Amino acid sequence: MNRKFLKFEIDLDFVLIAVTTSLKDYRICYLINKCLNFNFVKSPDLSVDIYQQGPPVYFSFYEYSWENSETDFYFIGNKGSDGYLIPEMKKADYFLMIKNYIDDADLEKLISDLNHIPEIVAAVKIDPKKIKSRENLLF
Numbered sequence: 001m002n003r004k005f006l007k008f009e010i011d012l013d014f015v016l017i018a019v020t021t022s023l024k025d026y027r028i029c030y031l032i033n034k035c036l037n038f039n040f041v042k043s044p045d046l047s048v049d050i051y052q053q054g055p056p057v058y059f060s061f062y063e064y065s066w067e068n069s070e071t072d073f074y075f076i077g078n079k080g081s082d083g084y085l086i087p088e089m090k091k092a093d094y095f096l097m098i099k100n101y102i103d104d105a106d107l108e109k110l111i112s113d114l115n116h117i118p119e120i121v122a123a124v125k126i127d128p129k130k131i132k133s134r135e136n137l138l139f
Contacts, residue, residue, distance in 0.1 A: 013099070014097050014098060014099045014128065014137075015097070015098040015102060015107060015125065016095055016096070016097055016098075016125070016126045016127075016128050016131075016137070017095065017096040017097075017098070017110075017111060017114070017123055017124065017125055017126065018089060018092035018094075018095055018122075018123070018124050018126050019092065019093060019094040019095065019096055019114065019120060019122075019123050020091060020092055020093050020120070020121040020122045020123075021093055021094070021119055021120045021121055022093075022119075022121075023119050025060040025062070025075070025077050025094065026042070027119075028075075028094065028119065028120070029042075029062050029075055031117055031119060031120075032075070032114070032117070035113065035116070035117050036110070036113050036114070038064050038073065039064050040062040040063065040064045040073070040075055041062060041063055041064065042060075042061075042062055043061045043062060043063050044061065045058040045059060045060060045061055045081075046058065046059045046060075046061040046076060046085075046139060048080070048085065048136050048139075050083055050085075050136060051083070055082075057080040057081055057082045057083050057085075058080055058081040059076055059077045059078070059079075059080040059081075059085050060076070060077035061074065061075070061076055061077075062074070062075040062076075063075075069100070069101065069102075070100050070101075071098060071099070071100045071101060071102050072098070072099040072100055073096065073097070073098055073099075074096070074097040074098075074099070075094060075095075075096055075097075076094065076095045076096075076097060077093070077094055078090075078092050078093055078094060078095060079093065085133075085136050085137070086131055086133055086136060086137075087133060088131065088132050088133065089126075089131070095126075095137075096114075096123070097137065107125070111123055111124075111125060
């Protein structure tokens with residue numbers, strides 16, 4: 001009897017930036033809005049089923065879009081109501097997810113501008129394919 005195995009790879013078509021800071025989510029979003037001319041808006045918390053048979057875990061969630069290029073930005077807290085969104089990256093306080101297209105030059109400028117905000121300790125681009133719990137980032 002022949003057996004066939006179905007293999008699939010999750011399409012991770014986004015850029016991920018880990019942000020480390022001691023500020024609360026609303027405060028850091030205010031500074032990003034002010035320094036980078038963004039307009040992050042608070043959305044309902046992101047609900048993620050991290051634990052099997054357990055209640056969902058909620059993470060702070062902000063959204064912003066560049067209308068001219070249809071690029072979407074999501075600012076997500078790593079520490080939630082009952083655990084971490086990405087447990088293997090506990091030192092990262094927040095993640096900036098960029099969906100759709102962003103030019104490499106714009107991305108480098110964005111990371112540089114984030115690192116120039118004094119309250120941000122570090123902003124680093126992360127390869128989502130190397131994250132073990134990357135399924136938590138699919139929404």
